Amino acid sequence: MSEYKFNRSLELFKEAARYIPGAIPGHMTPAITVPGSFPYFAEKAEGCRYWDVDGNEYIDFMCGYGPIVLGHRHPKVDEAVRAQQAKGSCFNHPTELQVKAAKLLVETVKIADWAIFAKNGSDVTTYALQVAREFTQRDCVIACRGGYHGGHAWCTPGHGGLTPEDKMHIHLVNWNDFDEFKAAVEKYKGQIAAFISSPYHHPTFSDQYMPENDWWNKVRKLCDEEGILIIVDDVRAGWRLNIAGSDQHFGFDADMICFSKAIANGYPLSALVGVEKLKLASTRVFFTGSFWASANELAACIATIEEMKAIDASGKMWKVGTQFQEGLRKLGAQHGLKVSVTGPAPIPYMKFANEGDFRRMQLFSAEASKRGVFLHPHHNWFVSAAHTEADIDQALARCDEAFAVVKKTFGD
C-alpha cells in the first residue's frame, strides 16, 4: 500500500489560516499531532472508518475524540434524527423528547435521580461545580493535577485571558494520592464543596492511570464524613466502560456525573445527572443555552441508549479494545520495543516506555497515519462498537509496519 499524501488538507489549512485564528483551533489543531503526516480535514465517514479530503481512508481510533460510540452514521441513530428533523428541532419550547431522554437517563445511570441537558462537556462540569457550591454553601473544589474538565476559566489548561482569581478556589491533588487528598480536605476543612475527577486518570501526554489502593472507596468515605460531594467527570469515559456510569465500573456511587461525547453518538449533547438531594439546589443555579433543548440531539441520545443496550455496545468495545491492546503489546515485544499500553480497553493508549519526549510515539503515529490507522500520538484513543475483530487485525498489521520504522530509526 502506498503511503498517504495530505496535499488537499494542507491547501485547505492554508486557506483556513486566512479566515480562522489558528486555522484549526482547539483540540483538533494539527499542532499536537505530527503536522505533515496527519490529515487535517475530514470528508466522510462510515462505521469505524473515515476519509479525509485527500481521499485517504482511516481505521478510526479517535472516534471524533470520543463521541462516535456506535460507529459513524449509525443507521438507527441517524434515522431517529431524520424523523425528528422532519418535524423541526429548535422551537420556543422543549419537545417531549427532553422528558423521554431524561427519563431514560435516570433509568440507565445508576445514581441518577434527575438529568438535565446542555451541549458541551464544559457546560455541565461547570454547572456541576455550581450545584455543589449551592448545595453545600462552600466555595472550594478539589480536582486532580493533569485532569481535564473543559475549556472554562476555572479548569482550562491554557494560559491566555485568565485572571489569578479564576482558579482561586480550585485545589489540585495527585491522582491516586490519598494522603494528599486527605491533607487538602484537612487544610480546607469545612470549605470544600466537591471533588471533581474523571473516573480514572486520563491526562494527555501521559500513560493512563487506573484507581489504585482502594482510591475511590477511601475518597468516597472521607467525602461522606466531610460533607463533600463527588462529581465524576465522565465526559470522556462515559458509557464506554459501563452504561450505568463509570463509577459503577469502579465500584462506588458518585453524587453527580457529567456526560457528553458518547451520549448521542456524535450529535452535540451533554447531560448532568445527580442524586435526589441535589435536585432542588440545582434549580437555584442559572443554567441555560440557546440550543440546549434542541430536539434532534435528544432523538439521537434516545436512539443511542437503546441501541447500546440492545447490542451491549460496552461489552463489544471491551472485547475489541482488549484485542487491540494485546496485539500492540505483542507486536512491540516482537520488534524488541518497549511499549506501554495503558487505559481501559475501550479507551486504550500506547506510548513507548523508554522515552519521556514522545519522539518514538510521534514517529509511530505518523507512520500509522500514513498507512490508514488514525492513532493520536499524545491523547488517549477510543474504539467504538462498530470496530470488528477484522478491523483490529487490519489495524495491527499496519501498526506492525509502523513499529518496524520505529525500530529501524531508534534501535530500541
Added chain:
Amino acid sequence: MANEMTCKCKCAAEERQKVVAHLNMLAVLPRLEELVQYDADAQELIKGMKFSIRFRVMGGPSIFIAIGNGKITSTTDTTLSADTGLLFTSYEQANRMFAGEKVVPIPYWGAWRMSDLKRFTQLSTLLEKYLKPSDESLKDPGFKAQVVKMTLHTIAAGVAQLAEHDSKASHWAKSVPEGVAMFKVLPEGPAACISVQGGKFRPIWGEVKNPSVTTTFKDIDTALNLFTGKLDAFAALGDGDVRMSGLIPMADHLNAIIDRVGWYLK
C-alpha cells in the same frame, strides 16, 4: 473594595517595573555582546576601550559588563569589581534610563567619565536598532539574521527572568516539564535553548544534543514574523513553517511565557 482595587493596580504597576528592569538588565543589555560581534559602528565605538561597569538596582538585579579587546562580555557574577559602579535607586529609574530618558544614576564606585557614558548611550542606541528594527533596515539579509539571533537570545534570557519575577509567568513556569527546549532557525541557525531544571530556567546559546523538545523555524523570515507577533503560531505549525518535535507540553507552556516577554518588551 475600591481600596483593594487601587492596591491591586499599584502592585501590578510595581511588578511591571520590576520585571521590565530585570528584562532590560539581564536579557536586553547582554545583547551588547552580540551587537559588537556584528555591527561595524559598535566595533568602532569600543575600539581601544578597556573598561568595566556594573549596573545595580537597589534591592534588585546587578550586571557586570566588561569592554576590552574589541569585545563585550557580561555576567551576573557579583564578585567581580568593576571600574565603575552605577546604582539605580529604583526599578523605575533603571527602566527610564533604558528607555532613553535622562536619569542620573548614582556612581557608587569608581570614576564616571562623561566620554564613557556617551559611548555607552551610543551603544544602547545601536542595540535598539536591532531589537526594534525598522522595515527598511530588515531588507538587508545579514542584518535581519542578526536581528533574529539577538531577539532569540533576548527571548531565551527573558523567559528565565519572567519565570522568576513575573507572577503570572512564574505560576505557568510550574507547569513546564523539566528538560531542555531548543529553538532553531533553519537551515543554519541561529539557535538557542532554555533549560529547566529544579525549577530554575536558564538560557543556553546555540544547539544542544538531544533536547527534550525541538522547535524549528523554516527560515529567518518565519522566525522574525513569529517573534514580532506577525505570525499565527498554530497556523505556522500546521503548515510546517514551524515544526515541533519531542516534549510538546514543554514548548507549549514556554510559548506562553515567550509571548509575555514580547508583551513586556513592546
